[in-house]
Amino acid sequence: MQELADAAGVSIASVSRVFSGSNKVSEKTKAKVMELVKLSGFSPNETARTMAAGKSKLIAVILPDVENPFFSKLLSEIEEICVKNGYTMIFFNSRGDSEKEKDIVSKMIARQADGMLIGITHATSERISVLQSAKFPVVAITRAIKGLNSVGVNHKKGGILAADYLFEKHCENFFFFGQEDDEKFLGFRERLLERGVTENNIQIFGNQSWYFTDFDCAAKTMDDFMQKLQNYKKAGLFCINDLFAVQAISSAHRNKINVPERLSVVGFDNTILCNMVYPTLTSISQPLENIAEDSFELLSKKIKEGKEGVKQTENIVLSPSIIKRES
Amino acid sequence: MQELADAAGVSIASVSRVFSGSNKVSEKTKAKVMELVKLSGFSPNETARTMAAGKSKLIAVILPDVENPFFSKLLSEIEEICVKNGYTMIFFNSRGDSEKEKDIVSKMIARQADGMLIGITHATSERISVLQSAKFPVVAITRAIKGLNSVGVNHKKGGILAADYLFEKHCENFFFFGQEDDEKFLGFRERLLERGVTENNIQIFGNQSWYFTDFDCAAKTMDDFMQKLQNYKKAGLFCINDLFAVQAISSAHRNKINVPERLSVVGFDNTILCNMVYPTLTSISQPLENIAEDSFELLSKKIKEGKEGVKQTENIVLSPSIIKRES
DNA sequence: TTGAAAGCGATACCAC
């Protein structure tokens, strides 16, 4: 930068002003410097800027599983927004590991990250306090989290939509593949009971920490399920995500259970997979673009507010919708 | 750090030595400092370290499309390796945009990244020279690129494996979905001709810049293809990636073409999708873990070598294999 | 083995 300043016949302070877009520079100086910049291809060292200014333009993004098409799409969306706004994104795949989350937080503090976007599927108080103790604002995404800024989707409502759909498809027995403390299931169950379905016609399976389990195992569970299905006239299955719903459909094929005649399936996330299977998959759609945009916006706001903004948290809740297809 | 030094009764230089794991510190000093570190939870500012030492422990990763399960898995693998080795990963989704690639390179130079891993599907001389001009080592992944360090897979060989498989499945007409300049197709075509298949029984469709096109459009193309298939006894279809192969299978369902009786399908990448569809998809497998490990290793090596290592490039070529399933 | 001090490359305050 010194060279540039010398070449332009000004001080390095003025060159800095040109880069920061300060209005305290004469047009002449600005033009001269800009010209030299173009010629030399000079670009300021971001590390030094971070050090001097205290802001890094770095945003950390933590997602539980990029291999899930929902999250990879979300990541892609977030990355685009970050770049568009002049931020650099640092990405981590947490695999739901809270220890790793903790390490990441300290690492990011050490790198002076300006903020963090994190997808948490199972909130625990320890997890939350780690995040609260970060030196930068944090926004939780896809789920509303108490005590943290968040942009989440109402999963309970998603469950209700799924229940209505399967009920209207004349299902008589209802199944949920996932964990029982999932809000999706609570809404699903509640609505079915409201509709007059009896308790014992609502069942849950795959009630484990499935998220990162191997899919072969899931396939087996699905096959067992399909076997039992022979006894029912028409069943409805709601899966925790599209990945498992798609597996259900192929398992149905294997076990000669006709979809949707004998079994209707509803997935969650409305990923690219839905249109890839046959029959196409009905799924609950999370407003992915909105999650990405709103969370980035909220984070930017908190970053601007600085220490004052950290005090009180904001929670944005978005509504899911159902995309009806053949299943 | 000054506080820490004072508390330990040593100079900040010694504290620094403790952090760098230097052997020029007495065990006593080291122990004392370590203890204080634990108590205070202090961790050194990475920005300042980068600035002073000139190495950032930052690695940039550019992939063409994270939404493709192959790349999201690759990303996940690379992320894990980076973290394990104390590096922080900065991720970008290029969508095949060479302008964006150029911007990223300058951005990463400004951030003093130590190295870059980049997935390029279509190499052009301009792209390559941009990468060569970076101030840090670059390793191209998934494809061998002349003039750049690379860890690639032999796509031609993949085409040969696909050809053999479809031939052995008694297909009489052969189709490739993808671009004609793809090495996969060259190998595919060559092997079929060797096997005695005539030119006009080998056809190509979807010969466009498909990669990021909307899938609805691809579905339509597939449907048209299936219609034509009515005239053939047994056809073989080789797709540029699993995403399209899966679409082909569901399109076959829609058009009442029985897989594999009337149509055999081979995908590419051997992604998680293969076991999700019915019938399960035969696919050419790229050794993903090896790509991730070898490329990271090669990059590390080049980083260590410094300027000397940049001079000559290394190309590692890995072989694909075929994973036979029901399709 | 240890400490003092010179950078690393910008920003921003202060005086002119």
Added chain:
DNA sequence: GTGGTATCGCTTTCAA
């Protein structure tokens, strides 16, 4: 408007 300069937090050379 502009220039001088302290400063950000650490690494590393040089002397001791």
